[in-house]
Each structure stands twice: as structure tokens, then as C-alpha cells.
Amino acid sequence: MTGKNVIISKNICKSFIDKRSKKEIVALENINIAIPHGRLTALVGPDGAGKTTFIRMVCGLLVPSCGSLEVLGMDVLAEPQAVQDRISYMPQQFGLYEDLTVMENMVLYADLHNVPPGERQARFAKLLHMTGLAQFTERLAGKLSGGMKQKLGLACTLVRAPELLVLDEPTVGVDPLSRRELWEILQQLVKDDELTVLVSTAYMDEADLCSKVIIFNEGKLLAEDTPENLRGYLHPPKGVAFTGVRSLPDKFVIEVRNLVRKFGDFVAVDDVSFRVREGEIFGLLGPNGAGKTTTFRMLCGLLPASSGYLAVAGLDLRTARTQARANIGYVAQKFSLYPTLTVDENMNFYGGVYGLDDERLRERMTAVKEQFNLAELSDKEAGELPGGYKQRLSMAVALLHEPRIIFLDEPTSGIDPVARRNFWKQITALAAEGKTIIITTHFMEEAEYCDRIMIQDQGRMLALGTPKEIREQAGVASDDMNEAFIAIVEKSRGEKEV
Amino acid sequence: MSAFWERLRALLVKEFKQLWRDDSSLMIGIAVPIILIFLMGYGISMDVKRVPTAVVMEDASPTVEDMLSFMQGSEYFEPYYAPSMKEAVALMDGRTVDAIVRVPSDFTESLYQKRAKVQIILYGVDASNASIMRGYLEGALSNWLVQNQYKFLGSGAGLGAVTVVSRMWFNDANTSAWYFIPGLIVLIITISGVFLTAMVMAKEWERGTLEALFVTPVKVLEILLSKMVPYFCVAMVGFALCVVASQLLFDVPMHGSFVVILLCTMLYLLVALGVGLMISSMTKNQFLASQLALVLSMMPTMMLSGFLFDLRSVPLVVKIVGYALPPTYYMQLLKTLFLAGNNWELIIRNCSILVLYAVFFIGMAFRVTKKRVG
Known part of the structure; x- marks a missing residue:
């Protein structure tokens, strides 16, 4: 399967009508990209670049205004449910039920994905170990820290082995420590299970950890390449930082x-x-x-x-x-x-x-x-x-x-x-x-x-x-x-x- | 099919757990009905009691004293005896009294000539109170006249000529509760069905949890069913509380069949759930959903369904709006079933209308709930 593209987007665009000003807002313009199987791909760009819009289209949650979008060999527009049956998705807010416990959230998603009871125990144990949540299974999701919530959200998407894992800004609002742990988990998953992962992020430095990087800006595709070839975009030269320490009065x-x-x-x-x-x-x-x-x-x-x-x-x-x-x-x-x-x-x-x-x-x-x-x-x-x-x-x-x-x-x-x-x-x-x-x-x-x-x-x-x-x-x-x-x-x- | 039941079961388990853990849902579903029962049952009374009344006896004969004796020890009046009309008016102006009864100096004399008059002046700012007070006073005075006219008109003479208007005012003090309980049931079903359901569904839209649910094999049918079943149960608990209170606390008669009442309630509840789910999927926002639920369902239920105001006596436009709303038909059903009995013609007609509404709103809820965001 390696070498095959899991997501193929052809001339995808999306525009919304702003309710108040009645003006058309273009969220995405002419996006042509392909996302390879068995790799970690990052979708990078500042807020409002169209990352979430694109990801939601991949999940069949938004209908593109034009173009065609193929996920796992299926047309998302024609059969969104068939795609949704086979992929896992974590939205920006993690999609957790805050008044359910860690275990209850995982059981809910396992039930919804029709995971056979026999497979659960081993899978849950592995996920809890991986995310470090094993000792918190009875804690309400709402009482977890931001980093733990994010890991629980990830665990819920992995209750069964998805063919494609889509994460929308999983590291937003999470401290650097938790961010690093999450990326380690993702890299491990790709390495061990040949999982295909698409992650969106606003942190340019996170893109370095992926094998492919797609950069969006203001609804347009800016670049699509390996992180090595995109150094210039990902790490803009520092323009105005001070050289040396200024001497300030002791006031x-x-x-x-x-x-x-x-x-x-x-x-x-x-x-x-x-x-x-x-x-x-x-x-x-x-x-x-x-x-x-x-x-x-x-x-x-x-x-x-x-x-x-x-x-x-x-x-x-x-x-x-x-x-x-x-x-x-x-x-x-x-x-x-x-x-x-x-x-x-x-x-x-x-x-x-x-x-x-x-x-x-x-x-x-x-x-x-x-x-x-x-x-x-x-x-x-x-x-x-x-x-x-x-x-x-x-x-x-x-x-x-x-x-x-x-x-x-x-x-x-x-x-x-x-x-x-x-x-x-x-x-x-x-x-x-x-x-x-x-x-x-x-x-x-x-x-x-x-x-x-x-x-x-x-x-x-x-x-x-x-x-x-x-x-x-x-x-x-x-x-x-x-x-x-x-x-x-x-x-x-x-x-x-x- | 087994996958369907498996997912539905998982969603229902989740929904009931959330319901049980979220105090605010239980508050709205269970505590609010209890508060409303006590508020409406004991707090609101259409009966006016202890009306402060100034009495001006310009003719202080024993006859007049006898005529006005009904005020003594009555729970409906609190007499203030004024020496002259001037003092009585001062009492009215000072808002001490709400009514003045003036017996002119030639009263006893004119009684024999069949042209006796008693003046009643009422504080008319609160029009509905004033008309109730007028009813009380007229009723009491004509009552006395019927009992005593033989003294002045000769025995038997003209008894038939006196028209006795019988009035409700001195009726059982529970009339208000009888009248309110059916309305209260409609209100409680509407709160649980529309308001609560719209809120919990909108919360899922707002928190992004639905977005995560959508990208699983779950179907829209399963999501909507998982919201309907728990809040159906909550509303039925509210209904049960009302029925128990109506029987044990307020002795409201139940002339119709309880089974029919139960079936009508379930039917209306389906309409309410449809409206609630439709509102939440259209707004996807808790604040908007709660406002819409309030304005589109609770307020009309209170004001336009015949709960507070009789639809026969409102202006045409309001009447048309009232008859376009589902709670009106359920209200008619309940009032008839509780207070009158099994009126099959009405039951069949109103239930058919409610079935149409249920199909329409639940259908709409399915139409507007799509596995999409934005």
C-alpha cells in the first residue's frame, strides 16, 4: 500500500456567505494536494488559513463549493458515511464528554465504532499505557488538564485501528511538554502500525516532525513538500531580535x-x-x-x-x-x-x-x-x-x-x-x-x-x-x-x- | 441491525449518565415541575378574598343592618364602616378600600315601593379584580333580597318576578387549581420536551462533541433517538408528578379516562421533542436555542393556548395564532378530559391534529439535522 495516496484533493474550493454583511468569504481556493499512505502529514498555517475547513471536508462534514475530494479511494461527496466508517477524527475541542469519565468516553467511542468486546481489553490497556491515563480511568474528562484531555481525545480516536487518523489542531492551547508527548505518540503510531495521519497545526516547528508538510495561507496552498525543503517557510529568519542586551536605567x-x-x-x-x-x-x-x-x-x-x-x-x-x-x-x-x-x-x-x-x-x-x-x-x-x-x-x-x-x-x-x-x-x-x-x-x-x-x-x-x-x-x-x-x-x- | 442497537444502546447509556450527572437538566426536568405545582396550585388564585370594603349606611335601619350582615365574619369581605360618603371616598383615595357600598337614607322606605337602590363603587384600575368584587357584592345583595323579599312584598307575591342570577364566586375555593393543573401539565411537557431537549442538543453542537460523533458509523436516526428517549422519560416524570399532585393535593376531578390522558400526553410530547430537536439543529447554539424555545414554545403555551386566557374571548388574530399552535389542542384535550369527560369527537379531532404536528416536526428535525457542520 505504501506509495498510494490516501487523500486526493482536486481543485477544491469553499466559500461561505457572511450572514451579516451578505458578502462571500472565500475560505479555500483551488486546493490540489495528495496525502500519502502510512505517513505523518502536517497541515500548517496561521488561524484562518483554511486548515479546519479542509479537514472537515475530508471528514465529510462540509461540502466543497467546487472540485473533487477522494478519501481512501472513495468520493467523500457521494458517500460521506462510508468514509466516516473508516476514518477517525479528533476535532479542535477534542470531542470529549466532560461529564463522562475517561473510561466511559473510551467505551462510548468503542461502542460507536462497533469494536468487538473481545478486542477491547488489550486495546484499551495499550492506549491507556501509551497516553499515561491508566491511573485516571475513573476521573471525569472535564477534570483533566488540557494535555490529558488531548491525549484522551486521541485515545478515543484509536479505540479501533482507523485507516486514516485526522487531528485538527490537537496541540492548540496545550503546554509544550504535552505537545511533545503527543508528537512522540503520533510518530510511534506511524512507525509501528503504518498509520496514516493528517494533523493540522499553527506551530511551524511541529511540522519538522512530519514526513510531509502542506502550508496554507489565507485559503491558498502555499507549499507542499518535505520539511527539509520548506525550511525557509517554516523558520523565517529572525528580523528584529535584539543583538545583545540593552542597557536600561535602573528605574x-x-x-x-x-x-x-x-x-x-x-x-x-x-x-x-x-x-x-x-x-x-x-x-x-x-x-x-x-x-x-x-x-x-x-x-x-x-x-x-x-x-x-x-x-x-x-x-x-x-x-x-x-x-x-x-x-x-x-x-x-x-x-x-x-x-x-x-x-x-x-x-x-x-x-x-x-x-x-x-x-x-x-x-x-x-x-x-x-x-x-x-x-x-x-x-x-x-x-x-x-x-x-x-x-x-x-x-x-x-x-x-x-x-x-x-x-x-x-x-x-x-x-x-x-x-x-x-x-x-x-x-x-x-x-x-x-x-x-x-x-x-x-x-x-x-x-x-x-x-x-x-x-x-x-x-x-x-x-x-x-x-x-x-x-x-x-x-x-x-x-x-x-x-x-x-x-x-x-x-x-x-x-x-x- | 445489531450494530444499530449496539450504537443506540451506547448513546442512550451516555445520555442517561449525563442527565443524571448534570444537575441543571434534573433541575429543569424534575425540580421546576414541583415548584410550578406549588406555585400554581397554592400561589396563584383567581379567587379574590378579603376585599376591603367601605360601608356607608345613610339608612341605619335594622333591615339594612341585616342586609349587610353578610360582611361580618366573611372570608371575602373586610368591612370598614364610614360615617359618610366623604370618609368612604377618602378611604378609597388612600387605597385602604377597594369598594364602597352606599345605602341611601330612603332605602328601607323605597324597599316597599320596589324601587330601592344600593350604590356600589369599585376601584376599577384592576379591571378583572373589580368585576369579581362586583360579582361578590351583587351576589350577596340579591341573595339577601331573595330570602327576605316576602317581608316587604307580601308572602308569595311576585316571588316569580325576581330573577335570581346564580354566581360561581362563592364556589369551592379550589376552582383555580382545577383550572390550572391541566395547563400546568402542558407547560411542563413543553419545558422538558422543547426547552430541555433543545438545550442539551445545542450544547453538543456548541461543544463540538457532535462533530466527533459524526465521524463514526453513527447515523442521524441514532443520534436523534438517543436524545428523544431520555427527555421523553424526564417529561413523563414531570407529568406523573403533576397527576399525583392533582389527585392528592388539589382533588382535581378526572372525569375522562386516564389511559386517554396518558396517550394524548405522549402524542403531544412527541410534537414537543420534534420542535426542540429542530430548534437546536437549526441554531447549533445554546443561547439562541434557549431564546427560541422560550419565545416560540413556552410563551405561546402560557399565553395563546387557552392556559391563561380563553381563546374564545381574544381578538381574531390572536385566536388564529393560538389555533395554529400545537399546545392549544393538547390543552383542550386535557381540560376536557380532566374536567368534563371522554368527549370522543374532540379526542379524535385533536389527536389527529397532534399526529400531523408530530410527523411534521419530527420530520423537520430529521431534515435539518445532517452529519455536517456549518
């Missing part, structure tokens, strides 16, 4: 001492202390549930601390929250401007909220629009801007009142690599102007853009320093920040268990 604008935040018995942030200099780019890194967002919210004054000292721009957040807020600009993770207002209207509104008078507002609007190249888009509705521009607009609005400190929560998730690089260019320019930037990110390579980073896990601060110092602390030879991060988190978790 601290943020001071955190013994910060603790508890939710009931759960300690979300456990005794964290750090200081941020004026003009510094300070990165908060950590797996999901590490306490990044909680720390971040306390710094912005959105959440009171349980105990500890917290000062922003020299003002104690417990006593002078409002004054402290006047010094900060905040860009939330989700686009939080009004989609039906235009760029100008959004700025006018937020300018009013910050209390800028007309003249100053006009002045500032011109300035930020120029800074972020938004001048031509003044009358466009914010909701209709492409992802990267929404990002810029959010930044522009946050800078209207000229804050000294800017907080950015996962600003680069969901935007494409080019937009991300542009974004970092602007961030470094702002820092050069003397603004202080506090940023969270789950892209480890972005840590290189920061002057200093702090790594958090399970509420505790594991490491604090320049990216170079962090790598040294981790003891990794390569300049791969991901490796350093995993080493630090693993080491700390190991120590805790001992």
Missing part, C-alpha cells in the same frame, strides 16, 4: 513582592516577586494554567491580590488603582473593540473613555494612525479588518492616552508569521521610545524579542532573566527557547515529585 516602573492569589484552596499565583525597568520588554511565559493570566490581571488592577505588594508606576495598586490605571494601556487577548463601529469611531469612543479633550484626541488619533498604518482605513468597520489590522487597531487604541506601560495578553496568537514579525517591530520601536511593555505569549521563540522573561508553572516563578540567562539556567546547548522552557518546567516538576 523600576513595576514592583511585585511576594504576590499571592488564591481561588479557594487553589493557589493560582504562589509567592511571585519581580521588578520591571522603564523601557523594558518583559515577557511572561508558561504553560496553560501556570498563572500567567492571573498575574497579568493583577498587574492591570483587574483582579485584587490575595496578599503581597504590587506597585505600578510607583502607585500601590491596593490604594491607588484608578491613578495607576491611567498610566497603563491594556490589549486583551480577544479583540475587544466594537466590530460594527469604524476605526475612527472606536478611537473616538475610547478617547472619550480615557478623558482626552477634542483637540488632544484629534492629535493623538492622527499620531497613532500614522504609527500603525491605519490612516486609509479610518472609515472601515473594525469587524471587517483582517486579523493583523485588528491587532494594530487594538494597539493604537491602547496607546491613545499615551500610557507609560503597555500590557499585551497573547497578542500574537492567531495572526500569521508576517504580521507577527511586523508586530514585534512596532513593539521594539515603542520600547525604544521609553514605553514599558509587559507581554504574555505561548510562542517560545518570541521570548527572544524580550529583554527579560519570567517562566511560570503551577503558580510558581521558575526562572527570571534574559533569554540567554534562561537558556544557561536550563543547561541546553542549542539556542532553542522551546527546549530551554521544557527543560526548566520538567526539572521543577521533577523536583516537586521527589
Whole structure:
């Protein structure tokens, strides 16, 4: 069978009609690809590239607008059920029933795939061992961590041997450790069972682990080749990272001492202390549930601390929250401007909220629009801007009142690599102007853009320093920040268990 | 075929486990009916009691005192004796009393001349209360007149000339509960059938669990059946609670056959489940599904099915809308079966209509539920 193509897509396209604007949105254009049998193939691209649309079509869940799609030698359009009987699919949200236990979820999927009872015991044992869930069979799926859920989702797709395994962004929102474990399982499966796997991912580095890579961007096929031949796409040269360490004055604008935040018995942030200099780019890194967002919210004054000292721009957040807020600009993770207002209207509104008078507002609007190249888009509705521009607009609005400190929560998730690089260019320019930037990110390579980073896990601060110092602390030879991060988190978790 | 049963069994086991573990479903399915039974049975009463009434006796003769004695110790009136009309009006203005009964100074005298008058003034802002109070007062006064007219008109004379209008107001205090329980059953079946089913199905769309289920050998039929069976059971538990309460707590008569009531209920429940599944597959979103279920099924059930307002006395447009909705026919069936008896003509007609609705909505649910997303 090797050498045969399992999925053959010919001139596939898909467009949707946007309900509100009645405009046609093209999700996929003219996709011609073939996915080989017995290999691990990655579908790579930023959010909105059309990965999920393509995967859903392969599973017979969406009907293409044109073209033909053959899966396992069958026409998906004509016989979706026949295809669905033979493949396994894990959607982005894992498809687990959160109020059923690990075992109940697996039994459900085994029943639905009509797995004979005789085969189950051996299969379940193997899957539970492989995913490390053996001791959690009675736990409700909703009570598992993100990484465990993802592995359970995978186990549910493997209750019988599928002819094709399709995973839609299985590693999204999962910490680097769990991501690595999942990829090891997948590689093992392909090697041992000659399983055909199609995985979509937004992480370019994950594509290296596959034998074939397909890159989508804005609904178009960008490239289709082996990861070796696609180095240029997968690892764009770093454009604006600092060379060496900048010398900053020892003037601290943020001071955190013994910060603790508890939710009931759960300690979300456990005794964290750090200081941020004026003009510094300070990165908060950590797996999901590490306490990044909680720390971040306390710094912005959105959440009171349980105990500890917290000062922003020299003002104690417990006593002078409002004054402290006047010094900060905040860009939330989700686009939080009004989609039906235009760029100008959004700025006018937020300018009013910050209390800028007309003249100053006009002045500032011109300035930020120029800074972020938004001048031509003044009358466009914010909701209709492409992802990267929404990002810029959010930044522009946050800078209207000229804050000294800017907080950015996962600003680069969901935007494409080019937009991300542009974004970092602007961030470094702002820092050069003397603004202080506090940023969270789950892209480890972005840590290189920061002057200093702090790594958090399970509420505790594991490491604090320049990216170079962090790598040294981790003891990794390569300049791969991901490796350093995993080493630090693993080491700390190991120590805790001992 | 055995694969079909195997998958259906797996889905049903899963559905019942989820139902049992999800407190909110059990709340809506079981606790809400119990709360509604008590609320409707004891809380809402169409009977007006302890009406504060100002009494102005400009003629304070023993006859008048006797005539107004019905107010003493009555649970329907609470008399306030006012020396003159001026004070009575002040009491009305101060919202102390809701009614004024004024007996003019020449009352006893004119009684013998057959032209006696009593003035009744009512606080008319709450029109339905006012008409009930008028009924009470007129009833009590004419009652007295019937019993005492021989004194003034001579024995036997003209007794036939007095028309006695018998009124319901002094009837059994349970009238409201009798009237509400059938309506309550309709409401509870609608909540479990439409609202709860739409919510749990929409949740699966929203959480992406259906997406994963679709890429298995499962058929749409199996998915829909696995949603219908558990919520059919939940609704029947709600129904059972209502029937038990109607018999044990409120002594609602059941003149018709219980078997017919049960069959009609199951039929209407199928309609409700069809509507619920159709709504959820169309919206694929819990919030939208709950809003639609509320606006399209619960509100019309409350307001347009003849539960609160008699459809014969509403404007034509509302009547047309009311008769286009399935709960109206089920409501008619229940009221008739509980309070009147087996009216076979009505049973056959309404059940046929409900069968058509059930076929239509369940058919629609199958049509709109496809193994596709987006």
C-alpha cells in the first residue's frame, strides 16, 4: 500500500456567505494536494488559513463549493458515511464528554465504532499505557488538564485501528511538554502500525516532525513538500531580535513582592516577586494554567491580590488603582473593540473613555494612525479588518492616552508569521521610545524579542532573566527557547515529585 | 441491525449518565415541575378574598343592618364602616378600600315601593379584580333580597318576578387549581420536551462533541433517538408528578379516562421533542436555542393556548395564532378530559391534529439535522 495516496484533493474550493454583511468569504481556493499512505502529514498555517475547513471536508462534514475530494479511494461527496466508517477524527475541542469519565468516553467511542468486546481489553490497556491515563480511568474528562484531555481525545480516536487518523489542531492551547508527548505518540503510531495521519497545526516547528508538510495561507496552498525543503517557510529568519542586551536605567516602573492569589484552596499565583525597568520588554511565559493570566490581571488592577505588594508606576495598586490605571494601556487577548463601529469611531469612543479633550484626541488619533498604518482605513468597520489590522487597531487604541506601560495578553496568537514579525517591530520601536511593555505569549521563540522573561508553572516563578540567562539556567546547548522552557518546567516538576 | 442497537444502546447509556450527572437538566426536568405545582396550585388564585370594603349606611335601619350582615365574619369581605360618603371616598383615595357600598337614607322606605337602590363603587384600575368584587357584592345583595323579599312584598307575591342570577364566586375555593393543573401539565411537557431537549442538543453542537460523533458509523436516526428517549422519560416524570399532585393535593376531578390522558400526553410530547430537536439543529447554539424555545414554545403555551386566557374571548388574530399552535389542542384535550369527560369527537379531532404536528416536526428535525457542520 505504501506509495498510494490516501487523500486526493482536486481543485477544491469553499466559500461561505457572511450572514451579516451578505458578502462571500472565500475560505479555500483551488486546493490540489495528495496525502500519502502510512505517513505523518502536517497541515500548517496561521488561524484562518483554511486548515479546519479542509479537514472537515475530508471528514465529510462540509461540502466543497467546487472540485473533487477522494478519501481512501472513495468520493467523500457521494458517500460521506462510508468514509466516516473508516476514518477517525479528533476535532479542535477534542470531542470529549466532560461529564463522562475517561473510561466511559473510551467505551462510548468503542461502542460507536462497533469494536468487538473481545478486542477491547488489550486495546484499551495499550492506549491507556501509551497516553499515561491508566491511573485516571475513573476521573471525569472535564477534570483533566488540557494535555490529558488531548491525549484522551486521541485515545478515543484509536479505540479501533482507523485507516486514516485526522487531528485538527490537537496541540492548540496545550503546554509544550504535552505537545511533545503527543508528537512522540503520533510518530510511534506511524512507525509501528503504518498509520496514516493528517494533523493540522499553527506551530511551524511541529511540522519538522512530519514526513510531509502542506502550508496554507489565507485559503491558498502555499507549499507542499518535505520539511527539509520548506525550511525557509517554516523558520523565517529572525528580523528584529535584539543583538545583545540593552542597557536600561535602573528605574523600576513595576514592583511585585511576594504576590499571592488564591481561588479557594487553589493557589493560582504562589509567592511571585519581580521588578520591571522603564523601557523594558518583559515577557511572561508558561504553560496553560501556570498563572500567567492571573498575574497579568493583577498587574492591570483587574483582579485584587490575595496578599503581597504590587506597585505600578510607583502607585500601590491596593490604594491607588484608578491613578495607576491611567498610566497603563491594556490589549486583551480577544479583540475587544466594537466590530460594527469604524476605526475612527472606536478611537473616538475610547478617547472619550480615557478623558482626552477634542483637540488632544484629534492629535493623538492622527499620531497613532500614522504609527500603525491605519490612516486609509479610518472609515472601515473594525469587524471587517483582517486579523493583523485588528491587532494594530487594538494597539493604537491602547496607546491613545499615551500610557507609560503597555500590557499585551497573547497578542500574537492567531495572526500569521508576517504580521507577527511586523508586530514585534512596532513593539521594539515603542520600547525604544521609553514605553514599558509587559507581554504574555505561548510562542517560545518570541521570548527572544524580550529583554527579560519570567517562566511560570503551577503558580510558581521558575526562572527570571534574559533569554540567554534562561537558556544557561536550563543547561541546553542549542539556542532553542522551546527546549530551554521544557527543560526548566520538567526539572521543577521533577523536583516537586521527589 | 445489531450494530444499530449496539450504537443506540451506547448513546442512550451516555445520555442517561449525563442527565443524571448534570444537575441543571434534573433541575429543569424534575425540580421546576414541583415548584410550578406549588406555585400554581397554592400561589396563584383567581379567587379574590378579603376585599376591603367601605360601608356607608345613610339608612341605619335594622333591615339594612341585616342586609349587610353578610360582611361580618366573611372570608371575602373586610368591612370598614364610614360615617359618610366623604370618609368612604377618602378611604378609597388612600387605597385602604377597594369598594364602597352606599345605602341611601330612603332605602328601607323605597324597599316597599320596589324601587330601592344600593350604590356600589369599585376601584376599577384592576379591571378583572373589580368585576369579581362586583360579582361578590351583587351576589350577596340579591341573595339577601331573595330570602327576605316576602317581608316587604307580601308572602308569595311576585316571588316569580325576581330573577335570581346564580354566581360561581362563592364556589369551592379550589376552582383555580382545577383550572390550572391541566395547563400546568402542558407547560411542563413543553419545558422538558422543547426547552430541555433543545438545550442539551445545542450544547453538543456548541461543544463540538457532535462533530466527533459524526465521524463514526453513527447515523442521524441514532443520534436523534438517543436524545428523544431520555427527555421523553424526564417529561413523563414531570407529568406523573403533576397527576399525583392533582389527585392528592388539589382533588382535581378526572372525569375522562386516564389511559386517554396518558396517550394524548405522549402524542403531544412527541410534537414537543420534534420542535426542540429542530430548534437546536437549526441554531447549533445554546443561547439562541434557549431564546427560541422560550419565545416560540413556552410563551405561546402560557399565553395563546387557552392556559391563561380563553381563546374564545381574544381578538381574531390572536385566536388564529393560538389555533395554529400545537399546545392549544393538547390543552383542550386535557381540560376536557380532566374536567368534563371522554368527549370522543374532540379526542379524535385533536389527536389527529397532534399526529400531523408530530410527523411534521419530527420530520423537520430529521431534515435539518445532517452529519455536517456549518
